[in-house]
Each structure stands twice: as structure tokens, then as C-alpha cells.
Amino acid sequence: MIEKLIDFICRGFGVLMVLCLGLMVLMVFGNVVLRYGFNSGITVSEELSRWLFVWMTFLGAVVGVIQHAHLGTDALISRLPLAGRKMCFLASHLLMLGVCWLMFDGALQQTRINMQSTSAVMEASMAWLYAPGMVFAVLAALALAHELWKFFTGQLTGSALIHVRESDDMPHGVVPGDDNTRQQRQEQA
Template sequence: MRGLIDLGFKGLEGLLVLLLAAMVVMVFGNVVLRYLFDTGIDVSEELSRFLFVWLTFIGAVVVARENAHLGVETLVTRLGAGGRKLCMVLSDVVIIACCAVFFWGTWQQAGINATNYAPITEISMLWIYGVGFFTSIGMGLMALARILRVVTGRIDEHELKAFAGEYGDDEAHALKERLE
């Protein structure tokens, strides 16, 4: 199961690369066309904005898995394993609550967005704003899985250290502590 999840996230990372490459080609192509011929491709402007939205929200899910979102580790680094686990569970409960609000808001707007269309491509705006479903479900499930790992005692020591902002090896952490 773990291998399948890892493969899925590798696929998401590949999708991020494709979205970024497509954005670069479209934006750079438009810059060249405007510079050389005083014209541009309107579709590429609109699509690059839509791809940026998807890139941002898919990236947020990938980064959440790596525990690389901004955090305030000042207190958590000073706590022992029990305190870190408590803070981890509390923060994941808040994340799940935020994901639920985000999902509910996306759900409430889905009907309106389904009937609104982009001015140039005429794509239903649900395809753009519907990324909220993916993001809220993805991040919410990861937070729920981490809570379950903490409660069942299957939390990894490395994951607990990463949560506290200790990303390096033990020697680097010891050096950091000596310098403080």
C-alpha cells in the first residue's frame, strides 16, 4: 500500500513538472510573440493562469506530505516525544477542520462555478476552482492518517523530528544545540 501511495505522489510531482513546463512555454511564447510581432495568443494567457492555480494547490498537497509547510517550531523543539505528539495531533485536528471548511466552501460554490465559463477558452470554472476538492481531501486524509499513526503508536521517530523542525542528521542538530 505504501508503495502505491509513493507512486501516486511521484505521479503528482511529475504532473507539477508538466504544468510548470506548459506555463513556461505559454508565457515565454507570448513574450516572444509580443516582442517580435506585437501580438499574442489569448488562450495561452488564460490557460497559464489556470495552470498556475492547479500548480499551487497540487503543490500544497505534495508539500504537506513532506511536512514542509511553514510552521512554528520554537515551542515544539523544546518538548519531549509526548509533547510533540500532542502538538502534532492538535495541529492535525486544526488542519482537518480547515480542510472541511475549504471542502464545504468549494462544494457551496460548485453550482455557481459549473455554470460560469472562462471568457476565452469557455472552460467551466468548476475545472479551475474544483481543485479545492482535491486539495482539501488530500491534505485532510494525510492529517487523519498521521493522527491514526500517533494514536496507534506507529509514528516514526524521523517524522516526529521533522515535525519539530529537525530535518538534518543528529550531528547537525547537536551542533545547532551547542551554538544556541
């Protein structure tokens, strides 16, 4: 049930990221054509594109945390016994939760500071530029807490304790979260 909800959220964020990227391309390309072809332009194009990029980046980071799509190395952890893997898993998740708290606190402070400030062109509150940091921190912390819950209830096996993607594990054209990672192929063989 929870896994289906998480997959639904990731797919929804994927759609939002595609929409953000499409709008950014459309606005910037349209602005270039209008500026050089007709000596006019879309006033909000640059500013809105920048804001969409910030939101897209943080939503992508949430999906990356959920799907373990961030690159890393497992040279040490893969050689540890199960108890060592468990300690590293627990320590890394607690550290990441601490970073999520720092991220939330900093983004909240910036949001409060910039609540009354408005952007130059859109005249929207600058708090919207810092809000995605809070969204990321909350959603990433929930994802990490869910993994810790699975860890403490014994739902994670020894190989699932290594949440790292090597660059070899993600060939071009493979979507993170697919079952095509090198480690999974080796386990199946």
C-alpha cells in the same frame, strides 16, 4: 504498501507540476514573442497559464502536506515532554483536518456557483478553477488521517511527532522529503 502508494502519488504530482510549469513558460514566452515580433498572439495563453498555476499550487500544497515540507518552528514543541508533543501533534492534526473541511466546503460552494459560468477566452466552466481546492482538501485530509492512524497505532516515535521544517533544514538544492534535514543528521550523530 501505503507508503509506496503515497510516494508514487507524490512523484506523479511532481511530474504534473513540472508539466504545468513547462506549459506556462512555453505559452507565456511564445505569446510575448508572437505579440512583439509578429503582432499576433496565443489567445488562451494568459487564461490557461493562470488556471495551470492554480492547479500547480494546490498539487504542490498536497505534496507539501505529505512530505512535511512547509516551514515552521519547533522552539516550543521540541522542549515539551513526550506527552506534550503527543497532545500538540493530535491538536494540530485535528485543526488541520478542520481547515481541510472548511477548504472543501468553500471550494465546493464556489464550484457549484460557477458551474454555469464560462471563462472569457477558453469558454470552459469556471468550476475547473475552483476544483483544485476540493482536490487539495480531500487529499490533504487523507494524508492527515493516515498520520493520525500511524499516531494511534504507535508507529510514530517521539522525534517523528515534530512535523516542522526549519529554514536551516532545507538548504538550497535539497528536495523536501530527502533524508538530509538537520534534525535527522543530528539524530544519526
